[in-house]
Amino acid sequence: MTLRIRCQQCSVRSCAPCSALTAATADQLARIVHRRxxxxxxxxxxxxxxxxxxxxxxxxxxxxxxxxxxxSNQIVGLQFPSEFVGRPFVxxxxxxxxxxxxxxxxxxxxxxxxxxxxTHADLERTIFKRTLDDLDFARxxxxxxxxxxxxxxxxxxxxxxxSKFRDKARDGRQxxxxxxxxxxxSRTEIAECLGLRLETVSRQFAALKAEGIITTGRRxxxxxxxxxxxxxxxxxxxxx
Amino acid sequence: MTLRIRCQQCSVRSCAPCSALTAATADQLARIVHRRxxxxxxxxxxxxxxxxxxxxxxxxxxxxxxxxxxxSNQIVGLQFPSEFVGRPFVxxxxxxxxxxxxxxxxxxxxxxxxxxxxTHADLERTIFKRTLDDLDFARxxxxxxxxxxxxxxxxxxxxxxxSKFRDKARDGRQxxxxxxxxxxxSRTEIAECLGLRLETVSRQFAALKAEGIITTGRRxxxxxxxxxxxxxxxxxxxxx
DNA sequence: CGATGACTTGACTGAGTTCAAAAGCTGTGG
DNA sequence: CCACAGCTTTTGAACTCAGTCAAGTCATCG
Numbered sequence: 001m002t003l004r005i006r007c008q009q010c011s012v013r014s015c016a017p018c019s020a021l022t023a024a025t026a027d028q029l030a031r032i033v034h035r036r037x038x039x040x041x042x043x044x045x046x047x048x049x050x051x052x053x054x055x056x057x058x059x060x061x062x063x064x065x066x067x068x069x070x071x072s073n074q075i076v077g078l079q080f081p082s083e084f085v086g087r088p089f090v091x092x093x094x095x096x097x098x099x100x101x102x103x104x105x106x107x108x109x110x111x112x113x114x115x116x117x118x119t120h121a122d123l124e125r126t127i128f129k130r131t132l133d134d135l136d137f138a139r140x141x142x143x144x145x146x147x148x149x150x151x152x153x154x155x156x157x158x159x160x161x162x163s164k165f166r167d168k169a170r171d172g173r174q175x176x177x178x179x180x181x182x183x184x185x186s187r188t189e190i191a192e193c194l195g196l197r198l199e200t201v202s203r204q205f206a207a208l209k210a211e212g213i214i215t216t217g218r219r220x221x222x223x224x225x226x227x228x229x230x231x232x233x234x235x236x237x238x239x240x
Numbered sequence: 241m242t243l244r245i246r247c248q249q250c251s252v253r254s255c256a257p258c259s260a261l262t263a264a265t266a267d268q269l270a271r272i273v274h275r276r277x278x279x280x281x282x283x284x285x286x287x288x289x290x291x292x293x294x295x296x297x298x299x300x301x302x303x304x305x306x307x308x309x310x311x312s313n314q315i316v317g318l319q320f321p322s323e324f325v326g327r328p329f330v331x332x333x334x335x336x337x338x339x340x341x342x343x344x345x346x347x348x349x350x351x352x353x354x355x356x357x358x359t360h361a362d363l364e365r366t367i368f369k370r371t372l373d374d375l376d377f378a379r380x381x382x383x384x385x386x387x388x389x390x391x392x393x394x395x396x397x398x399x400x401x402x403s404k405f406r407d408k409a410r411d412g413r414q415x416x417x418x419x420x421x422x423x424x425x426s427r428t429e430i431a432e433c434l435g436l437r438l439e440t441v442s443r444q445f446a447a448l449k450a451e452g453i454i455t456t457g458r459r460x461x462x463x464x465x466x467x468x469x470x471x472x473x474x475x476x477x478x479x480x
Numbered sequence: 481c482g483a484t485g486a487c488t489t490g491a492c493t494g495a496g497t498t499c500a501a502a503a504g505c506t507g508t509g510g
Numbered sequence: 511c512c513a514c515a516g517c518t519t520t521t522g523a524a525c526t527c528a529g530t531c532a533a534g535t536c537a538t539c540g
Contacts, residue, residue: 031347070475074383087376089369094376122359128368135371136327136334138378143306143314145386150375150528151396187487195386200528202488217539219486235310390496427519440496441521458505 006035012082016056017126018106025109025120032112038103044085046096052085052110060103061184065096065192073091073194078184080164084130088114111132147196148235153194154204155233157213161185162224183220208233243443246275257366258346260331260420263471265360270431272352278343284325286336294326300343301424305336305432309410315433318424320404324370328354385435388475393434394444395473401425402464419467423460448473 007030012206013019018026035058038044044055044062055062062085064077074096079085084106087093092212144156183190187205192199208214213230215223226229253259258266277299279323284295284302294368295302300327304317316335319325325345357364384396396453404423423430427445431438448454453470455463464470 001268036375064379066379066389068383074386076379076382087372095379100535107332121364124361124364124368128371131368131371131375132327133377138375138382139304139306139316139335142316142378142385143308143383143384144313147308147312150517160389166351199488199489203528206488437497438519439498439521443496446520 007029007148010058017130018056020122021120023125024154025116026117028120029108029123029167032108032116034107035090036103036105036107038099038105039141040099040101040103042099042103044097044099044105045087046093048080050103052055052086052091054084054088054108054113055105055111057081057083057085058104058106060099060101062097062099062103063099063185063189063193066094067096073192074195074228075189076135080226081168086110086113086129088117088127089119092167100189148193150153150194150196151204151207152235153196154190154201155208155230157190157193158222158224158231159227159234162227162230166227178223178225180217180221180223183222186220212236245275250298252296252298256322257324258296259371260362260366260369261360261401262362265356265363268356268360269348269363272348272356273287274347276343276345276347278339280339280341282339284337284339285327285363286333292326292331294324294328294348294350294353295345297321297323297325298344298346299347300339300341302337302343303340303411303425303433305338306334308433311434313446314435315429317374317381318400318433324367326350326353328357329369340429349399390436390440391444391447391473392475393436393447394430394441395470396475397430397433398448398462398464399467399474401472402467406467416457418463418465420457420463423462426456426460450480 007013007018007026018029021029043050045053057079059081062079066074066076066081068074085097118125144153148156160240161183162179166179185193185202187198191201194201205216210217213226215225217223247253247258247266258269261269283290283419285293297319299321302319304319306314308314308317325337357367359417384393388396401423402419406419425433427441429436431441434441444454449456453466455465
């Protein structure tokens with residue numbers, strides 16, 4: 001009961017997978033959930049000898065990293081608040097999910113969650129649909145990386161991140177004044193997302209600043225002054 | 241009954257999704273299947289006003305194409321015999337599935353198949369697992385495109401295609417003699433797969449020929465003389 | 481304060497694109 | 511059988527964007 005109440009106050013309640021469930025399934029899920037705070041850099045799944053877990057992100061960003069044999073990293077996906085993180089049905093996942101920022105998550109043990117999926121078809125269906133969306137998105141992102149210039153890639157990623165922050169702060173005020181937030185990724189990580197070098201990313205930031213489209217603050221602060229212009233630079237934009 | 245018998249003779253029976261089903265579900269599925277021949281270039285799903293269908297490929301190759309607003313095409317996936325083609329749960333799929341070669345498929349009407357998925361959890365589970373595998377693969381492929389050189393990309397794609405043909409002709413003889421087959425894709429399509437220009441692809445083919453790793457025959461004929469060397473060129477190979 | 485790590489800027493290089501032309505292949509019709 | 515058109519593929523040459531290497535700046539923290 002207390003758990004249900006906590007869920008109803010949850011900031012991602014409206015769009016998280018749990019909102020698509022029947023009351024009965026949501027109750028069952030609430031019984032096995034553990035709310036956790038996770039520091040940036042910690043691994044959620046993948047990598048050596050790590051117990052399988054599933055999570056729903058409440059706050060923060062998770063990066064899905066493909067560690068190459070030559071030691072370089074490729075980021076193949078980002079997960080934002082309300083999204084599901086986990087890889088059902090396999091033990092050795094081919095990639096690593098790592099907290100890009102400090103996180104707040106609803107965590108579920110692998111066995112408990114998978115058991116629940118077996119018995120509650122609506123839960124499985126919900127995760128299935130999310131997976132299909134992830135697949136569509138991954139393919140869109142792939143075309144982006146395959147075809148676009150450095151400027152378009154950087155603009156696309158900033159648009160993606162900015163749109164997530166805009167969704168969170170729903171009062172249209174921000175849209176006019178310009179959107180301000182801290183980037184969840186370092187320059188290196190941005191480069192790893194886009195298939196670029198960090199120097200190239202830095203130069204594209206400089207170019208966007210010179211055009212007055214963005215402003216960088218201290219640390220990872222970023223202000224998008226002209227979202228429309230940024231969208232133009234992104235060309236065929238990947239809409240999340 | 242006749243349908244079940246036909247299924248048992250099916251060339252992809254051992255690895256297709258239908259083999260993972262209970263006998264009862266497989267029976268139901270066999271009742272709604274239509275075996276079809278589809279000419280190269282025809283669209284399986286996506287694009288304007290096309291009824292939703294699902295297919296399992298028996299023979300041939302399907303390309304998943306992302307049509308960009310600027311008119312260029314990006315191929316974001318290839319589907320081979322025994323694989324499932326379709327996008328459940330949405331009407332306007334964001335990409336187009338097109339026959340790259342002449343096909344033979346088991347086709348299912350969208351509504352009939354989705355209804356069956358609702359009532360037979362093992363069918364849904366099987367397609368779900370395939371989707372997760374597709375997602376893993378798409379992400380592997382993404383890192384490939386983001387990081388590798390033109391030579392590595394061409395070698396990787398040839399390895400992928402060659403390994404499918406090798407799996408089909410199981411008698412190890414081929415492995416020694418060299419593997420010979422017709423490429424399912426034109427130079428343009430290969431370029432669209434890899435995020436390259438067709439001239440670059442052609443030059444890489446020339447380079448691989450000069451090194452004696454492959455031989456090209458007339459039309460789309462290709463002979464892989466040294467599979468090991470090709471794998472080396474592919475570096476961190478994407479294993480299907 | 482100096483040390484460490486993240487980011488920026490500069491100069492040069494090179495892989496891949498672009499534009500252009502030639503060569504092969506396939507099918508048609510005289 | 512050859513000539514031709516229409517296509518795909520190959521080859522050539524010039525250019526350009528992003529990568530590479532190398533300093534230099536900035537922020538944070540002990």
